[in-house]
Amino acid sequence: MYEGIVQDLIDELGRLPGVGPKGAQRIAFHILAADPADVARLAHALSEVKEKVRFCSICGNVTEEQTCRICRDPRRDQTILCVVEEPKDVVAIEKTREFRGRYHVLGGAISPIEGIGPDDLRIRELVARLADGTIVEVILATDPNLEGEATATYLARMISPLGVAVSRLASGLPVGGDLEYADEVTLGRAFEGRRRV
Amino acid sequence: MYEGIVQDLIDELGRLPGVGPKGAQRIAFHILAADPADVARLAHALSEVKEKVRFCSICGNVTEEQTCRICRDPRRDQTILCVVEEPKDVVAIEKTREFRGRYHVLGGAISPIEGIGPDDLRIRELVARLADGTIVEVILATDPNLEGEATATYLARMISPLGVAVSRLASGLPVGGDLEYADEVTLGRAFEGRRRV
Numbered sequence: 001m002y003e004g005i006v007q008d009l010i011d012e013l014g015r016l017p018g019v020g021p022k023g024a025q026r027i028a029f030h031i032l033a034a035d036p037a038d039v040a041r042l043a044h045a046l047s048e049v050k051e052k053v054r055f056c057s058i059c060g061n062v063t064e065e066q067t068c069r070i071c072r073d074p075r076r077d078q079t080i081l082c083v084v085e086e087p088k089d090v091v092a093i094e095k096t097r098e099f100r101g102r103y104h105v106l107g108g109a110i111s112p113i114e115g116i117g118p119d120d121l122r123i124r125e126l127v128a129r130l131a132d133g134t135i136v137e138v139i140l141a142t143d144p145n146l147e148g149e150a151t152a153t154y155l156a157r158m159i160s161p162l163g164v165a166v167s168r169l170a171s172g173l174p175v176g177g178d179l180e181y182a183d184e185v186t187l188g189r190a191f192e193g194r195r196r197v
Numbered sequence: 198m199y200e201g202i203v204q205d206l207i208d209e210l211g212r213l214p215g216v217g218p219k220g221a222q223r224i225a226f227h228i229l230a231a232d233p234a235d236v237a238r239l240a241h242a243l244s245e246v247k248e249k250v251r252f253c254s255i256c257g258n259v260t261e262e263q264t265c266r267i268c269r270d271p272r273r274d275q276t277i278l279c280v281v282e283e284p285k286d287v288v289a290i291e292k293t294r295e296f297r298g299r300y301h302v303l304g305g306a307i308s309p310i311e312g313i314g315p316d317d318l319r320i321r322e323l324v325a326r327l328a329d330g331t332i333v334e335v336i337l338a339t340d341p342n343l344e345g346e347a348t349a350t351y352l353a354r355m356i357s358p359l360g361v362a363v364s365r366l367a368s369g370l371p372v373g374g375d376l377e378y379a380d381e382v383t384l385g386r387a388f389e390g391r392r393r394v
Contacts, residue, residue, distance in 0.1 A: 005249055006259055008242050012238055013239070017227045029284065032246060032250060038212070039243055040244070041209055044240075048206075049225070050237070087226070
């Protein structure tokens with residue numbers, strides 16, 4: 001309905017998650033009326049992120065360096081590893097201030113429906129990190145939903161024989177939800193009450 | 198919580214209308230995982246719009262040329278003018294295919310609370326368009342809210358003495374809705390504006 005490039009922008013915005021056609025139109029007209037410097041900053045932020053952000057070579061978290069801030073921090077406990085699905089889960093857990101170990105980001109969860117198997121996740125890298133015996137405890141902090149539970153069960157079976165203590169976040173997280181949406185207290189309690197599996 | 202440029206992007210996205218902090222985070226991680234070409238296209242669309250889109254010198258609608266597609270179209274009736282608040286209202290009316298005249302975009306509505314007076318809108322341009330007598334009817338299609346009604350009343354008083362027919366869009370029950378859910382003002386308007394069948 002709009003002329004060329006306005007419609008192009010609406011189409012591009014409409015492809016973002018959580019932005020419907022009406023929302024895309026609203027954002028497009030906000031952009032039309034906005035200060036050019038603000039829009040340039042947004043366009044720049046988009047390009048920068050794609051250009052500079054990569055994944056930490058140790059844990060798989062997002063970073064601008066070879067390794068992420070947490071893996072580089074010598075004050076973090078190297079003997080405890082928390083396994084999560086996505087980088088945003090790292091942020092959620094960091095907010096609780098309950099955990100002082102390091103992370104391992106799988107890049108998703110096992111999901112036969114979506115065709116994601118163990119080989120599509122960073123499980124081989126996880127096993128490699130456990131090889132030298134530095135890590136004595138692994139906390140499985142995958143999402144408390146079907147895929148996350150399946151992934152945790154799979155990892156527990158694989159890691160337990162290596163002589164590493166394996167635990168799962170305690171119930172207290174609402175089942176069927178996403179880890180990133182849990183409130184900080186609930187997530188903190190879940191850390192406190194983790195159980196051996 | 199995130200490192201530098203990822204947080205920058207989340208901040209920039211969070212400033213868009215209708216995008217909250219969680220939504221901004223979700224979009225940012227979508228961008229991180231997206232095809233670089235898709236993201237480049239979005240960044241380009243943003244810059245293009247700010248660089249190339251301007252306002253039609255006749256009606257105030259958005260366009261990439263000196264004048265917009267509707268003002269350039271010789272098949273559109275030059276004697277009827279529809280006055281709207283925003284360019285998106287033009288799109289909404291065009292979708293109905295009920296109107297074959299031309300438009301005048303005010304760029305907002307009179308709102309003392311927000312400090313928007315008649316001089317901040319394209320009212321002077323509207324009066325200038327009525328001067329040569331080509332336009333014989335003006336349809337006031339401002340929003341059916343307090344500001345839109347006030348603007349319509351103001352314009353009707355200004356235009357009527359010029360010998361131009363002035364009308365206002367009908368208020369009434371939305372088609373496809375339930376009578377019992379209509380608010381009292383709308384239902385009252387529907388009674389006032391009842392038509393013989």
